[in-house]
Amino acid sequence: MDEKWIRMFELVQLAQTLTSDVEKEVEEIISLGQEQLLNREDSIRLLTSIIESLRKGNDIRGDTSSAASLSGDISEIVGEMVAIREELILRRKNSMINKIQNNRINLQNRNGISVQPVFPSPWFHEKEVPMVGGFVRTQDIRLWENNDRLDIHIHQFKKINGRDPEDRELLDIMLSKMPLPGINEKDEFKIMDLARSIANNGVRRPAIIDLDGTLLDGNRRVSACYFILNSKEFTSEQKARIEYVYVWQLTEHATDDDRRRVVVSMNFEKDHKQDWPEYVKASKIYEDWQAMLALEPYANPIRQRELKRELSQQYALGPDARYVTRYIRMFEEAEEFELFHIEERERDEYEVKHKAAEYFQYFDELTKGSVKSALQDKTFRSLVYDLLFQDKFTNWKQIRDLPRIANNEDARKLLRQSRAETEDIEEAQDKVVSACSEVQVTSREARVVGANERIENFTKFLMQLPIGSFADGTIKQESLYRLKDSLRHVNMLIQDHEGMTFEDEDDELAV
Amino acid sequence: MDDLWDKVREAAAISNQKEMVSLLYQSGFLDGLERTMHAKWRKIPREDLDCIVIAAAVDDLYEKLSQGEFILNPGGYIYKTIHFKAVAYTEQRNQLSDLHREFQVYENFIDPFETPSYELDRDYCLNRALVEVRKLLNRLGQENVQSVMAYVFDCIEAKRYDVTPAEISGALGLSSGTVRTSLSRGFKRLKRIAMEDNLAEQILSEAELITDIEDEEEVV
Numbered sequence: 065m066d067e068k069w070i071r072m073f074e075l076v077q078l079a080q081t082l083t084s085d086v087e088k089e090v091e092e093i094i095s096l097g098q099e100q101l102l103n104r105e106d107s108i109r110l111l112t113s114i115i116e117s118l119r120k121g122n123d124i125r126g127d128t129s130s131a132a133s134l135s136g137d138i139s140e141i142v143g144e145m146v147a148i149r150e151e152l153i154l155r156r157k158n159s160m161i162n163k164i165q166n167n168r169i170n171l172q173n174r175n176g177i178s179v180q181p182v183f184p185s186p187w188f189h190e191k192e193v194p195m196v197g198g199f200v201r202t203q204d205i206r207l208w209e210n211n212d213r214l215d216i217h218i219h220q221f222k223k224i225n226g227r228d229p230e231d232r233e234l235l236d237i238m239l240s241k242m243p244l245p246g247i248n249e250k251d252e253f254k255i256m257d258l259a260r261s262i263a264n265n266g267v268r269r270p271a272i273i274d275l276d277g278t279l280l281d282g283n284r285r286v287s288a289c290y291f292i293l294n295s296k297e298f299t300s301e302q303k304a305r306i307e308y309v310y311v312w313q314l315t316e317h318a319t320d321d322d323r324r325r326v327v328v329s330m331n332f333e334k335d336h337k338q339d340w341p342e343y344v345k346a347s348k349i350y351e352d353w354q355a356m357l358a359l360e361p362y363a364n365p366i367r368q369r370e371l372k373r374e375l376s377q378q379y380a381l382g383p384d385a386r387y388v389t390r391y392i393r394m395f396e397e398a399e400e401f402e403l404f405h406i407e408e409r410e411r412d413e414y415e416v417k418h419k420a421a422e423y424f425q426y427f428d429e430l431t432k433g434s435v436k437s438a439l440q441d442k443t444f445r446s447l448v449y450d451l452l453f454q455d456k457f458t459n460w461k462q463i464r465d466l467p468r469i470a471n472n473e474d475a476r477k478l479l480r481q482s483r484a485e486t487e488d489i490e491e492a493q494d495k496v497v498s499a500c501s502e503v504q505v506t507s508r509e510a511r512v513v514g515a516n517e518r519i520e521n522f523t524k525f526l527m528q529l530p531i532g533s534f535a536d537g538t539i540k541q542e543s544l545y546r547l548k549d550s551l552r553h554v555n556m557l558i559q560d561h562e563g564m565t566f567e568d569e570d571d572e573l574a575v
Numbered sequence: 576m577d578d579l580w581d582k583v584r585e586a587a588a589i590s591n592q593k594e595m596v597s598l599l600y601q602s603g604f605l606d607g608l609e610r611t612m613h614a615k616w617r618k619i620p621r622e623d624l625d626c627i628v629i630a631a632a633v634d635d636l637y638e639k640l641s642q643g644e645f646i647l648n649p650g651g652y653i654y655k656t657i658h659f660k661a662v663a664y665t666e667q668r669n670q671l672s673d674l675h676r677e678f679q680v681y682e683n684f685i686d687p688f689e690t691p692s693y694e695l696d697r698d699y700c701l702n703r704a705l706v707e708v709r710k711l712l713n714r715l716g717q718e719n720v721q722s723v724m725a726y727v728f729d730c731i732e733a734k735r736y737d738v739t740p741a742e743i744s745g746a747l748g749l750s751s752g753t754v755r756t757s758l759s760r761g762f763k764r765l766k767r768i769a770m771e772d773n774l775a776e777q778i779l780s781e782a783e784l785i786t787d788i789e790d791e792e793e794v795v
Contacts (some may be wrong), residue, residue, distance in 0.1 A: 097607025
């Protein structure tokens with residue numbers, strides 16, 4: 065490119081940077097600076113450079129009045145600025161220490177465990193940070209509002225209410241009880257599951273608190289404890305277990321840097337803990353379930369549901385039995401799969417078990433309504449089990465097409481061809497995809513049959529509908545909303561195809 | 576934060592440099608600035624960054640404020656000034672190291688900002704580019720887009736390193752939304768027009784070259 069054009073592009077780029085909004089960046093710079101002040105040496109170097117530069121500028125500009133404010137020995141001016149700030153910091157630190165001392169939470173001895181330094185001292189983000197371990201009343205721990213996990217929520221709360229949330233409100237946010245626009249999840253921070261686990265096992269990893277009881281790590285755990293204390297789901301024994309919790313507390317020598325290190329270490333550095341695979345969890349539950357049934361072989365369905373609930377509580381899966389039921393169902397199907405391959409295909413037991421574990425999520429789909437019915441056909445089931453073992457399914461969603469594939473000879477043929485293909489796995493997987501596409505297309509064709517007549521009839525019906533029926537409650541509100549959505553959808557489709565909306569068409573007609 | 580910038584403006588207005596620097600330092604702004612810029616411009620040695628870039632940007636701000644210019648966000652002004660100075664510094668360093676490599680002169684390294692000819696060269700190139708860009712302004716369509724972009728390039732010519740949409744809005748009597756849209760459209764269109772013209776110029780010069788060759792062949 066010609067030099068002229070390069071320069072021109074550079075200029076436009078420069079102009080773009082010049083006009084950009086950097087308010088947020090500046091705010092971040094100030095808060096970073098306040099959190100991480102330069103040390104004395106760096107401060108002196110930077111201030112000296114600035115004052116020298118200003119003096120140089122004054123000389124060039126011939127600005128004597130400005131020069132007067134910076135007259136004298138540079139090191140003295142800089143020293144004065146640094147000293148003022150150091151004094152300010154000291155004053156702030158002292159007032160903070162006083163505040164902390166006044167609000168200090170003292171740890172207690174309990175259950176034969178006395179308050180003592182944590183030994184060896186824990187390390188956080190490459191630094192040893194001494195801590196003291198002991199018990200504290202759960203209600204005395206303050207949830208940490210500066211937790212980054214809650215950043216958006218807190219800002220949203222402040223915007224709506226014009227103030228910081230109180231402790232109770234923070235808890236409501238953690239428990240997803242605070243109605244905040246945009247949050248649809250019932251238990252966003254998964255506190256309920258954690259609470260069930262804590263109710264059974266206690267708090268296993270100690271929360272870390274500051275001297276005044278503010279949490280640095282463990283917001284979810286403490287929220288779960290609060291939830292247990294205030295929920296009817298838990299027994300008084302479970303509540304008593306978490307009335308006091310064992311925590312680690314910073315010492316009075318802790319610095320802000322120590323606090324930051326704790327937060328970084330606990331929230332950014334992975335502990336590499338890995339959950340058990342679903343298959344393993346399901347097998348444990350299934351084992352216990354069989355043991356329960358062995359004790360009560362004649363348990364009727366109501367009793368069985370009770371037993372499942374009990375099992376659910378034991379495994380911290382919540383008060384209802386649906387997870388246990390799901391796991392049992394999946395595991396039974398996995399067993400069928402294993403049995404088929406071990407006995408009929410004479411495969412190695414553990415090779416089959418690994419495969420069952422690998423595709424365990426697929427068994428959820430395989431046990432659902434129409435898929436389960438399709439697998440009643442033994443030949444088809446063998447085909448599906450073979451394909452699953454041979455890694456021919458690439459997506460669990462493909463399982464959902466099985467009922468339609470079972471009734472479509474062309475699609476079934478494709479699955480058989482996939483099973484027979486042992487050399488080229490990708491080719492075989494493509495055949496499964498083709499089988500799914502085959503039934504999807506057929507189903508699409510079935511869906512569009514008589515589309516025009518149906519639309520004609522519906523529009524005629526709609527236009528003949530008495531207007532009063534919209535107002536007198538004959539037409540339900542949800543039907544009305546569904547109709548509105550459909551019409552909006554139609555409008556969008558017309559717009560996409562013709563670049564025209566109903567309004568445009570009306571205008572055109574009016575003309 | 577507004578309170579800090581008010582005080583900074585006040586201090587500069589009464590030529591109290593010491594107070595201005597002290598305010599920037601006590602607020603933590605200089606600390607954060609040094610840390611951020613050091614992380615951003617790792618290739619610039621820390622001493623040079625402090626002295627040639629950050630300190631110079633603070634002086635630049637002081638000069639503008641003491642001359643009575645209203646700068647809405649002095650922090651933003653310093654931030655952007657540093658950006659331009661750092662870019663210039665890096666460019667100059669690269670040019671000099673090329674030069675040194677060429678002549679194998681590694682001793683007595685000259686500080687890039689000790690060479691006044693560099694600033695002159697840079698100004699010359701900038702002014703030439705400004706002339707070219709201004710020729711394109713009347714092709715930017717809407718009048719608002721043209722006037723907003725003209726204002727921006729006037730600022731660049733005046734070596735103003737910070738122009739906020741709010742300022743343009745006040746100066747031209749347009750709503751800030753219009754200014755933002757005009758800026759976005761203006762930059763997009765400028766780049767597109769420049770691209771097209773560059774291409775047209777290339778095609779033209781190639782066509783001229785072919786015609787010349789053909790003419791020569793005919794003569795032969």
